[in-house]
Amino acid sequence: MPEHGTPTDIPAAELEDATRRAEALIPTPYGEFRMIAYAGSAADYTPHLALVHPDMDPDSDVVVRLHSECITGDLFGSKRCDCGEQLNRALQMVAAARGAVIYLRQEGRGIGIINKLKAYQLQDQGLDTIEANLHLGLEVDARDYGVARGILQDLGIGRIQLLTNNPLKVDSFGDGPIEVVRRLPLIVAPGKENREYLLTKQVDMGHWLK
Numbered sequence: 001m002p003e004h005g006t007p008t009d010i011p012a013a014e015l016e017d018a019t020r021r022a023e024a025l026i027p028t029p030y031g032e033f034r035m036i037a038y039a040g041s042a043a044d045y046t047p048h049l050a051l052v053h054p055d056m057d058p059d060s061d062v063v064v065r066l067h068s069e070c071i072t073g074d075l076f077g078s079k080r081c082d083c084g085e086q087l088n089r090a091l092q093m094v095a096a097a098r099g100a101v102i103y104l105r106q107e108g109r110g111i112g113i114i115n116k117l118k119a120y121q122l123q124d125q126g127l128d129t130i131e132a133n134l135h136l137g138l139e140v141d142a143r144d145y146g147v148a149r150g151i152l153q154d155l156g157i158g159r160i161q162l163l164t165n166n167p168l169k170v171d172s173f174g175d176g177p178i179e180v181v182r183r184l185p186l187i188v189a190p191g192k193e194n195r196e197y198l199l200t201k202q203v204d205m206g207h208w209l210k
Contacts, residue, residue, distance in 0.1 A: 064094075066162070069106060110144070118132075153177065158177065159179045162182070
């Protein structure tokens with residue numbers, strides 16, 4: 001951790017992929033962000049990313065979004081999920097609040113793009129998103145947020161307003177060094193292509209959705 005030293009209250013394993021490797025100022029449709037790449041190795045071509053408002057105050061209650069990679073939604077605008085719309089909305093809100101988006105490379109709730117496409121095929125045959133993962137012998141949600149805690153500490157952030165609908169993200173901070181002082185909802189309107197997917201997240205996974 002080049003700027004703030006190595007925290008002693010987070011296990012070292014959680015910091016292995018949270019070493020700051022490079023950063024640059026990136027202009028976006030939502031304003032400028034410092035994009036910072038975190039990885040265990042400088043040769044890693046899929047690092048975790050932090051998009052940080054240039055005027056972020058780490059001593060404030062920082063508005064933060066932890067967003068797990070979704071190639072289909074974030075990059076190609078797939079309507080099977082709400083990920084791309086959530087990312088766009090989060091960037092707008094974070095830009096306005098001078099906060100940060102932590103972009104975690106754990107595609108498909110941690111199962112990877114290949115298994116995600118296999119799960120989509122099963123969903124087209126009638127299974128829901130949970131049943132499809134279980135049919136493939138995979139976890140329903142294999143994501144881990146330890147690296148995000150390491151990144152937030154590297155940024156000097158200790159108190160956050162967490163942009164999420166997912167109770168597991170809130171619970172992942174536990175009694176650790178990063179305090180979640182408030183949860184902020186991140187609601188996008190459902191469409192015909194993702195209504196059942198969102199209903200499954202609400203009913204079976206406990207997401208706070210309207």
